[in-house]
Every structure is written in C-alpha cells, then in structure tokens.
Amino acid sequence: MGWYRNLSRRDFLKTAATAAVASGTISCGGARIPWRFLSANEARCLAVLCDQLIPPDGDPGADWARVVNYIDIQLCGPYRHLRGDYRDGIAALEQTSRQKWSQFFAQLSDEQQFEMLVALEKGEVPNELWKKPHAQAFFEMVLSHTIEGYYGDPRHGGNRDHASWKMVGLPYPPVRGRQHHDLKDS
Amino acid sequence: MALKHVNAVVIGAGAGGGVVAKELSCSGLSVVLLERGKWYTAFDCRKDDLRNQRTTSLGCGFGPDDERYRRVVVEPDGHHEIVKPSNWAYNNNAACVGGGTFSYGAMAWRFMENDFRMRSVYGAVEGSTLADWPITYGDLEPYYEKAEWEIGVSGDDSGNVFKSPRKKPLPMPPLPPGTEHAVLEGAAKRLGLHPFHIPMLRNSVPYDGRGACMRCRWCVGFACEVDAKNGTHNTVIPKALATGNCDLRSECIVKQILTDGRGRATGVTYFDSENRLEEQTADIVILSASATESARLLLNSTSRLFPNGLGNRHDWVGRNLQGHAYTGAMGLMESEVYDDIGPGASIAICDYNHGNPGLVGGALLCNEFIRLPIHFAGMVPPDVPRWGAAHKEYVRKYYKRSIIVMGPVQEMPVFEARVQVDPKVKDDWGIPVARLSGQRHPIDLVTAQYVAGKAEAWLREAGAIKTWQRLPGPGLSGGQHQAGTCRMGDDPKTSVVNRHCQVHDVDNLFVVDGSVHVTNGGFNPVLTILAIAYRAAEFINANWKPA
Numbered sequence: 001m002g003w004y005r006n007l008s009r010r011d012f013l014k015t016a017a018t019a020a021v022a023s024g025t026i027s028c029g030g031a032r033i034p035w036r037f038l039s040a041n042e043a044r045c046l047a048v049l050c051d052q053l054i055p056p057d058g059d060p061g062a063d064w065a066r067v068v069n070y071i072d073i074q075l076c077g078p079y080r081h082l083r084g085d086y087r088d089g090i091a092a093l094e095q096t097s098r099q100k101w102s103q104f105f106a107q108l109s110d111e112q113q114f115e116m117l118v119a120l121e122k123g124e125v126p127n128e129l130w131k132k133p134h135a136q137a138f139f140e141m142v143l144s145h146t147i148e149g150y151y152g153d154p155r156h157g158g159n160r161d162h163a164s165w166k167m168v169g170l171p172y173p174p175v176r177g178r179q180h181h182d183l184k185d186s
Numbered sequence: 187m188a189l190k191h192v193n194a195v196v197i198g199a200g201a202g203g204g205v206v207a208k209e210l211s212c213s214g215l216s217v218v219l220l221e222r223g224k225w226y227t228a229f230d231c232r233k234d235d236l237r238n239q240r241t242t243s244l245g246c247g248f249g250p251d252d253e254r255y256r257r258v259v260v261e262p263d264g265h266h267e268i269v270k271p272s273n274w275a276y277n278n279n280a281a282c283v284g285g286g287t288f289s290y291g292a293m294a295w296r297f298m299e300n301d302f303r304m305r306s307v308y309g310a311v312e313g314s315t316l317a318d319w320p321i322t323y324g325d326l327e328p329y330y331e332k333a334e335w336e337i338g339v340s341g342d343d344s345g346n347v348f349k350s351p352r353k354k355p356l357p358m359p360p361l362p363p364g365t366e367h368a369v370l371e372g373a374a375k376r377l378g379l380h381p382f383h384i385p386m387l388r389n390s391v392p393y394d395g396r397g398a399c400m401r402c403r404w405c406v407g408f409a410c411e412v413d414a415k416n417g418t419h420n421t422v423i424p425k426a427l428a429t430g431n432c433d434l435r436s437e438c439i440v441k442q443i444l445t446d447g448r449g450r451a452t453g454v455t456y457f458d459s460e461n462r463l464e465e466q467t468a469d470i471v472i473l474s475a476s477a478t479e480s481a482r483l484l485l486n487s488t489s490r491l492f493p494n495g496l497g498n499r500h501d502w503v504g505r506n507l508q509g510h511a512y513t514g515a516m517g518l519m520e521s522e523v524y525d526d527i528g529p530g531a532s533i534a535i536c537d538y539n540h541g542n543p544g545l546v547g548g549a550l551l552c553n554e555f556i557r558l559p560i561h562f563a564g565m566v567p568p569d570v571p572r573w574g575a576a577h578k579e580y581v582r583k584y585y586k587r588s589i590i591v592m593g594p595v596q597e598m599p600v601f602e603a604r605v606q607v608d609p610k611v612k613d614d615w616g617i618p619v620a621r622l623s624g625q626r627h628p629i630d631l632v633t634a635q636y637v638a639g640k641a642e643a644w645l646r647e648a649g650a651i652k653t654w655q656r657l658p659g660p661g662l663s664g665g666q667h668q669a670g671t672c673r674m675g676d677d678p679k680t681s682v683v684n685r686h687c688q689v690h691d692v693d694n695l696f697v698v699d700g701s702v703h704v705t706n707g708g709f710n711p712v713l714t715i716l717a718i719a720y721r722a723a724e725f726i727n728a729n730w731k732p733a
Contacts, residue, residue: 005703052574114574
C-alpha cells in the first residue's frame with residue numbers, strides 16, 4: 001500500500017508546511033535563516049569542511065551541491081540523535097582552529113583547512129577539546145554524511161541538480177526501464 | 187475476543203513461511219499467516235539509494251524500523267551495545283510480507299551434493315561443529331525443481347560442469363548478457379574456468395502472469411517496480427490467499443508459542459497492528475521467522491515443561507549462527523564497461539566451491555550488482571584517499587570503468603556464534619530482544635583470502651589495470667543469509683529439528699527457514715530455504731490428522 005494513498009487532507013497540509021520549511025522560507029525557530037537545526041555560523045563552518053572533503057573543481061563541490069542542507073534536514077529526521085555530536089564537534093573544530101591559528105575555521109587558508117582535516121582524521125588534535133565527540137569519530141561521521149549528501153538521491157536535500165550523477169555520466173531522470181529490443185546488439 | 191481456532195499458524199511470511207502457508211492452504215487446511223512487517227507492493231518501489239535494504243543510512247526500506255526494534259550485540263571483549271536495525275551490526279533481514287525475497291538480489295542457487303556432507307568430505311574442523319546434513323542433495327532435488335518452477339527462475343547453468351545433477355532445466359532463459367558479462371566470460375574461458383549465467387528468481391520473459399525484468403539499475407535492496415522479481419509475496423502467498431483458507435495478518439508481532447501440560451504446541455500469542463494482545467490457537471505451529479528471530483522466539487517461549495525455551499533441552503537453539511564471509515576483488519578497467527543495464531550480476535563460476543587445496547569448502551564467484559554512485563564512492567583502492575580532490579577524481583574517472591567479482595564463502599559453524607535473549611533489554615512490545623555474540627571461524631578468513639586471489643586473477647585476465655582484494659573481517663556473521671540456529675539432525679542431543687523440520691520434542695511444532703541449515707553452502711541460501719519449505723510442507727500435509 002503506497003503511503004500517499006492514505007494521505008488525508010490534513011496530512012497533506014502538514015506535508016505542504018514541511019515543504020515550505022524545506023524551501024528555506026521558515027525555520028524551526030522562526031528566524032529568517034535557511035536552516036532547521038544548524039545555526040548560521042555552524043552551517044558556514046560545516047560548508048567549508050564539506051568542501052574540503054569534496055572540493056569544487058570542473059564539477060561542483062559539496063557546498064554547491066547543498067550537502068549542508070542534506071545534513072541539516074537529516075538532523076531533524078533520522079539523524080536527530082546526532083545533533084549533539086554536530087553541535088559539539090563544530091564548536092570543538094572552531095576552538096581548535098582558534099587555538100592554533102587564532103582564526104575561525106572558515107577564515108583559514110585552503111592549505112590550513114586541509115591540514116586541520118588531516119589532523120582530525122588522524123586524531124592529532126588537543127584531546128581536551130575533543131572529549132565528545134572524539135575528533136576521529138566526528139571526522140568519520142561528517143565524511144560519510146557528506147558522501148551521502150553529494151552522491152545520494154537529490155530527494156533528501158543534497159546532490160543539487162544531480163551534480164554528482166552528471167559528473168559520473170549517469171542519465172537523469174533515471175531510465176525507467178529497457179525493453180529487450182534495446183538490448184539485442186549489446 | 188477469542189480468535190477462531192485454525193489448523194495451522196505460520197509465523198513469518200518470508201521464504202519459508204510463504205511456501206508452507208501456500209502448500210497447507212491448497213490442501214485444505216485452515217492457515218493463519220502472521221507477519222510482523224507491512225504488506226508492500228511494486229508501488230512501494232521508491233528507488234531511494236539512501237533508504238533501502240542494502241543501504242540503510244536513512245533507515246531500512248522494508249523494515250524493521252529503528253523506532254521499535256533493537257538487538258544487543260556482544261563484542262569479543264565482553265562490551266555490549268544496543269543496536270538498531272539500520273546499523274549493520276544488527277544483522278538485519280527485511281521485515282515485510284515476502285521477507286527478504288521482496289527486495290533481494292534473487293540469486294537462485296542449488297547447493298551442491300558436497301554441501302550436504304561437509305563433514306564426510308572434509309573431516310572434522312577444530313573449533314567447528316561441522317556436520318553432515320541428515321538429508322542429501324538427492325532428497326532435496328525434486329523440491330529445488332518445484333521452487334524453480336513455482337516461484338520462477340531464469341538463467342542457464344548448462345555451462346556449470348560442477349553442478350549437481352538436475353532433472354529439469356530452468357523454466358526461463360537468462361537475460362541477455364551485458365558488457366561485464368562479455369568481458370568476464372572470455373577471460374574465464376581463457377583461464378580454463380567454467381562460466382555460466384547465474385540462476386535468478388527474476389522473470390527474463392513473462393512468467394506466471396507477470397512481466398519481464400526491465401533492466402533498471404536499482405535491484406538488490408529495492409522493490410521491483412515492474413514486479414518481475416519473484417518472491418513469496420507475488421507468487422505463493424497470493425495463491426494461498428486465493429484458496430480462501432489462508433488469513434494473512436501483517437504487522438503482528440508474535441510474543442510466545444504456547445504449549446499445553448503435555449508439551450504440545452497449542453498456538454501463539456501476538457500483538458496485532460493496534461498493539462492488542464491476541465491468542466491464536468492452532469493444531470500445528472510453523473516457525474519461519476529467520477535464523478535470529480526464530481531462535482529468539484523459541485528461547486522466549488518458556489514454560490514449566492520447557493524452562494530453557496522450546497526445543498532447547500540440549501542447549502542447541504540459537505547456536506551455530508552463520509551467514510557468509512563475502513570475499514572477492516575489485517578491478518579498474520582501461521575502458522568503460524558500465525552499460526546501465528541491470529541487474530548487473532549475471533555471470534558466475536563454481537570452480538572454487540570445493541576442491542581448494544588445504545581448505546574446507548569455498549565460494550562461488552560472480553560479478554556484482556550495479557554500483558550506484560553512493561556505493562562506488564566508498565569503494566576506493568588502498569592507495570587512493572577516502573576524501574579530497576584525489577578521491578573525487580577517482581570517482582569521476584573510474585565510475586564506469588570498474589568490475590567487482592565477489593562470492594559467499596561457506597562458513598564453518600561455530601557453537602559460540604549464537605543468538606540468546608537479552609536478560610534486560612526489551613523491544614517496544616516488552617519482549618526480550620535477541621542478543622548476538624561470537625565470531626567467525628578463523629579458517630573462513632583463510633578461505634576468503636584464497637578465493638579473493640582467484641577473483642583478482644579473473645579480473646586481471648579480463649584486462650583490469652589495477653585490482654585489489656575486498657576481504658571479510660572476523661566479526662559475527664548473520665544478516666540476509668543468516669542460518670544455522672535450529673540445526674536439522676537425527677540426534678536430538680546435537681540438533682533442534684529432525685529431517686522434516688519437526689522440533690525433536692514437540693511433534694506439532696516445525697521450524698521452516700534458514701535456521702535448520704546445518705551448513706550454509708558457498709551460495710546464496712534462498713532457493714534451499716524454499717526447497718526445504720516445500721519438503722517440510724509435504725510432510726505436514728501427509729501426516730496431519732484432524733485433532
């Protein structure tokens with residue numbers, strides 16, 4: 001049974017309201033920022049982090065592909081339980097950055113940001129700043145979510161314009177099927 | 187309100203339960219088929235690459251849900267953790283009408299003759315409870331055939347010189363081969379191997395009232411949009427319902443199997459979709475809830491006569507949990523081999539299932555299902571970074587130029603790899619959850635290494651410019667191929683059910699699913715589960731007498 005068949009008018013309105021939130025005009029808190037869970041500063045920091053993981057080149061990077069939007073949506077859904085890890089992890093990242101370079105992470109040079117991520121991945125950061133989450137756990141979490149947001153289905157808020165699918169040359173909208181006569185010569 | 191007494195209650199509408207429900211209801215027995223999951227159809231095919239049964243980043247596509255279900259996993263160091271179904275450590279199989287068969291890859295393997303007599307062929311293996319099955323390939327052959335023709339299998343194994351004898355060919359021809367198939371076929375032949383078309387529970391031509399596969403790129407883990415993938419949900423279960431003798435109740439969670447003062451099963455208690463506790467009495471109870479959940483329910487069904495759970499007089503219920511140690515290799519090719527023609531997996535060899543020097547058993551090898559970008563991004567060779575510009579360049583350059591050859595290594599059963607019920611943790615219905623502990627036998631990893639080397643050699647012969655192995659870890663094995671926890675055997679002291687899937691000391695209680703497998707073959711197990719279900723159902727039909 002398809003879920004849509006049981007959608008009442010009331011549910012439809014609720015869904016529409018959720019869609020309005022997703023379109024970026026309203027946030028949970030009522031302020032006019034496009035995020036549901038993240039603060040504007042957190043989102044800015046995360047965007048820079050994600051762009052180091054999947055940087056723009058001839059093809060769009062993670063930030064342009066709206067990976068942060070993907071993560072923010074999931075933090076209001078299946079990843080709700082990871083909210084604390086994001087909030088504390090981003091704060092720890094900023095503190096680590098200021099301790100070492102006296103600047104916010106987003107203000108660092110490209111090389112410094114890269115260096116910082118290598119340190120996170122290896123866990124070579126001041127331990128007192130990374131009690132929970134641990135630096136490596138935070139890095140792995142953001143990396144897997146960035147890959148999901150960039151390479152996964154656009155329906156979840158990332159992979160804008162199916163950028164990654166275009167990058168690897170996959171046709172979209174998906175081919176809905178092939179008949180046997182298409183395959184005779186293959 | 188008391189529910190009407192029926193002849194048989196079947197717990198679990200997956201591979202085993204679906205077949206038994208159909209066979210019993212077609213011979214005139216009244217059957218209630220209970221399923222904890224929902225009843226999905228082809229319209230529920232969402233092609234969501236982050237939420238399905240194979241990639242569960244955002245949840246399991248076809249259950250169970252993360253909200254109400256949990257299990258406890260015990261690490262080798264004694265540390266234990268509560269895990270949810272979307273976590274791989276949960277070792278999940280789908281919870282829905284059709285069970286795993288609703289969204290599986292649908293490979294339809296017959297085990298080989300030697301797979302039923304591993305102990306006789308290879309001798310004892312230290313640290314393993316390796317044993318022969320009480321039945322032979324010959325005993326099961328007619329039922330393999332019945333499963334192939336009733337559920338519907340396409341393919342062509344005439345090139346498989348290692349296969350055990352079959353009386354009848356497969357009912358459908360294979361799907362036309364794609365690019366990977368062509369590349370790998372030539373290479374296998376040059377190496378002196380014996381490639382052939384994988385048998386699949388998938389329509390290659392219209393069959394049994396449904397159409398053929400449309401060859402999309404979303405197969406394993408997804409529902410089939412055109413209903414061309416054959417499971418119990420679109421074959422035997424509709425036939426059972428059409429008899430008018432079978433009542434399918436979905437979203438019903440069985441709490442306990444009931445027994446009377448004489449030690450016979452009298453029915454079950456279950457929570458229905460409104461969370462009301464119901465009691466369904468029956469003459470016969472058939473348990474087909476998968477290796478983990480069937481063991482859990484037996485262990486949870488304690489009573490004065492069965493203080494350690496049903497069928498567990500000798501502490502064998504939940505033991506020998508096994509799945510498969512998947513092994514193989516990935517190769518990068520000089521030119522494009524991606525043709526966007528699903529399902530992807532199509533060519534196999536059985537050259538390494540048996541007869542590997544110094545090893546016990548082995549595995550089939552076949553090419554992998556289509557990798558979506560989300561999968562490929564996680565499949566990097568050892569010298570490519572997992573992130574950054576170089577990673578992105580790797581994905582862009584090689585997405586359409588890779589082949590994976592993998593296979594399921596037959597595992598050696600380990601007594602301490604087991605399902606118990608947790609003393610503290612309960613699910614949303616207050617039922618103690620499954621507690622998984624133990625590890626694979628170390629020899630499985632040796633076999634895996636050997637087979638992976640063969641996969642690499644095949645890929646190199648096919649023109650791969652770079653290859654690397656993909657090896658299993660030492661952790662507990664279960665998942666979609668879970669088996670072994672209610673072993674079939676002649677001796678009640680070292681098994682749970684007899685050769686007819688009948689629990690040794692409760693003659694009207696049957697376990698019919700992968701639980702009864704003594705060993706799990708170097709193959710995907712579903713066709714064997716279906717065949718055993720047809721055989722068990724025939725026994726029940728022949729021996730059932732009205733109470």
